[in-house]
Amino acid sequence: MIKKSTIFDYLTQIMIIWGISVLSLCLFCSLFGEVAKQYSSMFQLGKTGVAVVTLMQYLLSSVIITSLRWLIFTDILIKRVSIVIRTVVMFVCVILLTGIFAAIFQWFPIDDIKSWIMFFVCFFVCSCISVVVSAIKEKSDNKKMQEALEHLKGE
Numbered sequence: 001m002i003k004k005s006t007i008f009d010y011l012t013q014i015m016i017i018w019g020i021s022v023l024s025l026c027l028f029c030s031l032f033g034e035v036a037k038q039y040s041s042m043f044q045l046g047k048t049g050v051a052v053v054t055l056m057q058y059l060l061s062s063v064i065i066t067s068l069r070w071l072i073f074t075d076i077l078i079k080r081v082s083i084v085i086r087t088v089v090m091f092v093c094v095i096l097l098t099g100i101f102a103a104i105f106q107w108f109p110i111d112d113i114k115s116w117i118m119f120f121v122c123f124f125v126c127s128c129i130s131v132v133v134s135a136i137k138e139k140s141d142n143k144k145m146q147e148a149l150e151h152l153k154g155e
Helices: 007-036 052-073 083-105 113-154
Strands: none
Touching: 007 052, 007 113, 052 083, 083 113
8 A cells, every 4th residue: 555645744854854954963072072163163052052143054954855855865856766776865965965955055065075074974883873763663564564464364
């Protein structure tokens, strides 16, 4: 059975991405905020918090990422491309989006290799966590579906 997506699914995805991003940002602020204060607009308040303008930038990036996800992973635009290629395209788009936002909002100096290394380390860790959580969720959903099928066969 194919479930039709609604605006609420879209908004839920935005809030999940935004929430995880803000949680990560808060963690980095508490660990590195004072050191990164002069280095990045994201850490302009140091350890004391995250500026509202930064939170809104993260919200905008979450909306764009969710829109890209919808475009890339539905069959509306891309019909004959494997999930692996779609995933690679999605990761490349997120990296490009981060570079654009870094340049526009001074998230970090885009000409500094250390900044990019830190970004890629964070991106890799968050991506790994995301893949593991997605795999666990899919396994759980498949198990529930299998149990429902067995229940129907038993009737």
